[in-house]
Amino acid sequence: MSMTPEVTTYSIQDVAKAAGTTSRTLRHYQDIGLLMPSRTGHNGYRYYDGQALLRLQRILLLRQLGLGLPEITKVLEGTRDTTAALRRHLELLMQERDRLELQIASVKTTIDKTERGEQLMAKEMFDGFDHTQYKEEVEERWGKDAYAKGDRWWRGMSDAERASWKEQSKQLLADWVAAGQSGLAAESAEAQALAQRQYDWLASANDGQEVSFDYFTGLGDMYVADPRFGTNYGGEQGATFVRDAMKVYADGHLK
Amino acid sequence: MSMTPEVTTYSIQDVAKAAGTTSRTLRHYQDIGLLMPSRTGHNGYRYYDGQALLRLQRILLLRQLGLGLPEITKVLEGTRDTTAALRRHLELLMQERDRLELQIASVKTTIDKTERGEQLMAKEMFDGFDHTQYKEEVEERWGKDAYAKGDRWWRGMSDAERASWKEQSKQLLADWVAAGQSGLAAESAEAQALAQRQYDWLASANDGQEVSFDYFTGLGDMYVADPRFGTNYGGEQGATFVRDAMKVYADGHLK
DNA sequence: TATGAAGCTTGACGTTGCGTCAAGGTCAAG
DNA sequence: CTTGACCTTGACGCAACGTCAAGCTTCATA
Structure with missing residues (x-):
């Protein structure tokens, strides 16, 4: 392991591409304090390191599961337990699915x-x-x-x-x-x-x-x-x- | 054709309550040209007649089925066929349901x-x-x-x-x-x-x-x-x- | 008739998660 | 020096209203 943490940093586009998202999303996440760049250049450019990339990947994973950004924030800062948040979210998802089923049935009979x-x-x-x-x-x-x-x-x-x-x-x-x-x-x-x-x-x-x-x-x-x-x-x-x-x-x- | 149909009119609140919605919604529908008041008083008050009430009911019915307001507008003005719109909408609903099912499964396995x-x-x-x-x-x-x-x-x-x-x-x-x-x-x-x-x-x-x-x-x-x-x-x-x-x-x- | 409570009006911002311009600065290469 | 790629900070847009805010109007009383 290296003594000097000579960490490689990536531009905003690099990170976006690596994680499969967009630079706009990264700026948004910074705006709401969800993911800050590890460094900001004198020109205002954002630079991210491996740690940030890892955090981003976790964010995107949770978001893919349908969690909201405020909830993700709490989970990542340890305020909220992950499985508890997921379980609570699961309830909402199933509820939403049931609502959809009803709506689908309604639409079908209405068409008929x-x-x-x-x-x-x-x-x-x-x-x-x-x-x-x-x-x-x-x-x-x-x-x-x-x-x-x-x-x-x-x-x-x-x-x-x-x-x-x-x-x-x-x-x-x-x-x-x-x-x-x-x-x-x-x-x-x-x-x-x-x-x-x-x-x-x-x-x-x-x-x-x-x-x-x-x-x-x-x-x-x-x-x-x-x-x-x-x-x-x-x-x-x-x-x-x-x-x-x-x-x-x-x-x-x-x- | 018809002589002046002396129609009873209702205030915005009356209509809202009768149809189970809010006055804000009625104003919104007017803003987007979906449902205009049948008459506007010199004081700016909105007044609706039975025809408008029925139209509102149809609007709310379609909305309850999940159709968007622009789509409802087209249906009610005859630009779009009702059943065609509903069928198209049904596709989206079922697609959305499938997406939800997948997400639910994902969340479950993630919790697991x-x-x-x-x-x-x-x-x-x-x-x-x-x-x-x-x-x-x-x-x-x-x-x-x-x-x-x-x-x-x-x-x-x-x-x-x-x-x-x-x-x-x-x-x-x-x-x-x-x-x-x-x-x-x-x-x-x-x-x-x-x-x-x-x-x-x-x-x-x-x-x-x-x-x-x-x-x-x-x-x-x-x-x-x-x-x-x-x-x-x-x-x-x-x-x-x-x-x-x-x-x-x-x-x-x-x- | 004065008055207070309803009810009405027109703005205008907030919501969710970014997409999408717009206008302009930075950087490496030719 | 120019070009083109990449970066920045705003700021609007979306769906369908909810929710104040400030200021009229109308109605029912005292």
Whole structure:
């Protein structure tokens, strides 16, 4: 062993490369007092020796395990026991993992529900009327070529417009369901706002053609009569809620 | 189309409470253009209607699923398809979960290794010699029942004593490593102080039984020979440093 | 009507661990 | 002397708000 500790020192880049990190990180560690350079040149350059490199490696190891820098500081200065810190950290990690699992499950079911909702909305727009008792009336008011018109309208839109419209439809359905579930009254502002959106939605799908009182309320009745709508709108009482809200809206605005 | 929809409006607090969030969040959403108040009073007060409330609920739902606010913005304005966004997000979530699983495993094994490292220190004292060329000599000096004795000694301590001893062991190891890295000479006062502590440590683990010159120096040779020690003491040159220091100490103090 | 308690507003900083310019000094080589 | 590589010190940015701070407004009482 050498008497004079003629220690070899390394530039900041050398250390960074050797440890697989960046010079910015080393400066940061100095800023927070986690790892000081062993020497600073007259020009301000930072120089590190083997001891610092070793400490850095331990820092990076702990950081790779997910520990925070303040915690690492305490561990390295001996204030906190390593295994105790790791065990405590392990708890957090597992907790976080559990939270993620739940979130993943939620996202999966949401995707599922959204997809089914989307399909149903599309059907309702274009061929839903084929199966209802209001077919004749609807055809009378909207024309026998309602579907064809709707199709042209659909094709006339840009991709962005189509995406926007689909999204609106989905939102509308979701919002109706949410409103129905929350037990709102048909006369409530929220429900009426939804009815307004429903009106606009219908009108927009027909080139802004006016929607009559009769058609709007009739549509509401159809929602209750047709089990498909009950299913989509959260059960029979959901459809009832929608119909009632639409009726209130029609009474106040169309007539 | 619609006549003026006289909608009931709510204050910022009302909406926040209704949706289970805070007014600060609502202001933030306005700042980033995610949710604007439906009306702003002459006094600057924000007022929201049912439509805004529903939009907020959708926002919070998506956020609960982990989507970022920019992504939510795109989804709500129809720029991005909901299911596509959710699917993409799901990928990230599962990726993140996998990362967490790996980290959890790493932390677990690290805890394990650290603990066994401590045990190894203890075991090295008592049965580590089974794997070395010094086995016979050690058994001769320490007795064939060295491990059993050590075990009794260990069990005879209180929890506090055990903790203290473990801490001392770790500290000793850390100090050896630091000294080795800093390029100290084996003859230096620091190194000799460490050798002294090493001696005391060995003796303390054997009921104060005397440690011989041969055993002490032999142990030092073993440190160099056994790669496990090299690893613990900061590489081969670390072990060499420890051995040299122990030799110097033995020459001066043990016969 | 005066007043105090709520409730509202607009800043602006803090959080975590650096990445990423920006502007400029230092050093070895050609 | 110039070039290019490497170094320095700021300082902003990120994600999604939490948390004061200072100063209005509104509402319910006394």
